[in-house]
Amino acid sequence: MSQELTIVKSANMQEKPQPDQIRFGRNFTDHLFIMDYETGKGWYEPRIVPYEPLMLDPAAMIFHYGQTVFEGLKAYRSGDRILLFRPEKNFERLNRSSERLSIPPIDEEQVMGYLKELIRLEKDWVPSSPGTSLYIRPFIIATEPNLSVTPSKTYKFMILLSPVGPYFSGGLTPVKILVEDKFTRAVKGGTGMAKTAGNYSSAYQAQAKAYSEGNADVLWLDGIEKRYIEEVGSMNIFFKINGEVVTPALNGSILQGITRMSVIELLKEWGIPVTERRISIEELYQIHEDGGLEEAFGTGTAAVISPVGELNWLGKKMVINNHQIGELSQKLYDTITGIQTGNLEDRHQWTVEVK
Missing domain, CATH: 3.30.470.10 (Aminotransferase class 4, branched-chain amino acid transferase, N-terminal domain)
Structure with a gap:
């Protein structure tokens, strides 16, 4: 009522x-x-x-x-x-x-x-x-x-x-991310799928370590095996691997992002292969070593699209696209922000006007 x-x-x-x-x-x-x-x-x-x-x-x-x-x-x-x-x-x-x-x-x-x-x-x-x-x-x-x-x-x-203004001070400048190997953000059955305060304050120690080493944020691994990639502290994460886009599947400990959802819908519309699945940090590192990791980017309301230029894991650096924003990351950012600001046609009816 x-x-x-x-x-x-x-x-x-x-x-x-x-x-x-x-x-x-x-x-x-x-x-x-x-x-x-x-x-x-x-x-x-x-x-x-x-x-x-x-x-x-x-x-x-x-x-x-x-x-x-x-x-x-x-x-x-x-x-x-x-x-x-x-x-x-x-x-x-x-x-x-x-x-x-x-x-x-x-x-x-x-x-x-x-x-x-x-x-x-x-x-x-x-x-x-x-x-x-x-x-x-x-x-x-x-x-x-x-x-x-x-x-x-x-x-x-x-x-x-x-x-x-922009969430990250560098705007679309690709950020450096530390892969966290000690602390746990969430586990299946916990509150990781909910947007609740404790999920964020419990990440502060890991974030402080990341900042002290020149990183902008933390990439979390699963809480059980500490192998499978989940999400960044403030964003969902995507990887472009040999022409295919891969993002961790929602598993009960990953936040269901609205920007994440929008990116997946756009990729499917554009005919770009996109897969939601488990991907381990070891697999990603090997793909990088083989030259197949073409782009990485985070998605979220605050940053919209945030390109990732480097992942740091156990002292190993994965430099992505020579620290440059990728073509797909740029296109996604331009498309979503264009729709959000009314500069592009909203064919999906995603925007709501406040009249």
Whole structure:
């Protein structure tokens, strides 16, 4: 059942950041969306209010047991229009994550309407410079003050908006990735397929090591055998091998990326062989040694397409395409960003206009 949305406008509007001052996830708009949940009552009191700190009980269960899920999507300026890219897929995935974390589902269609209303209010925050967008962060936290190890009976669902530039400072410059051989990100049956906070903070030690050695991120291997490639910390991963594109199959510990899904659909449409399967780091290294590893790239909402120029594994370097962006990576980036910004025809009906 639709509920009336309350809007309280801020009395103190911020100055918008200049295009060259936009950093990823550091600036936030004047308003945010909030909705509450209580067992027996359901989701209630949807509202858009001025951006401000939250008041939470110190015993709120989010602080103690990490019961939370989140999403990430973007709004793009296309002339006078504002476009979202496959937003329904993000809300579907949010509910899948919620199910895994024992969080009550949201009404996806209803929340889509609330999101559009929030963006309409904050439309002047959608940047127009090339490579910029308005990042959208929906998330749910457990708020019941209770130290029992059990699902919370109350929650807050919120949506933050943040104008952003490129996720990686080098833009489309191919990045270096460290193959992690010690720590484990996720295992089948765990929470790897969910977008939940602990999956990310548990990666910090591995990321710190990667950064200290000049890498931009970590490539995770499976948690059982430490052999099979899964995903990069912030992206799904693809390899172009002798003309065929290979990406790790979804196995219960890999996040089902919306950009990943879009890339696979485009490759099939273009007639480029694409396979989802298990691929070991040993196999990939041998393919590289034999000269068959033509390109590697990550996919995700934040970076869209991020070419990989080097993989570092147990002291061995796999330099890919001489540290240059590959032809296919460039075409995928140009196509997806062209659709997202309205510069290319959207034959797939992937974009949703905020009117």
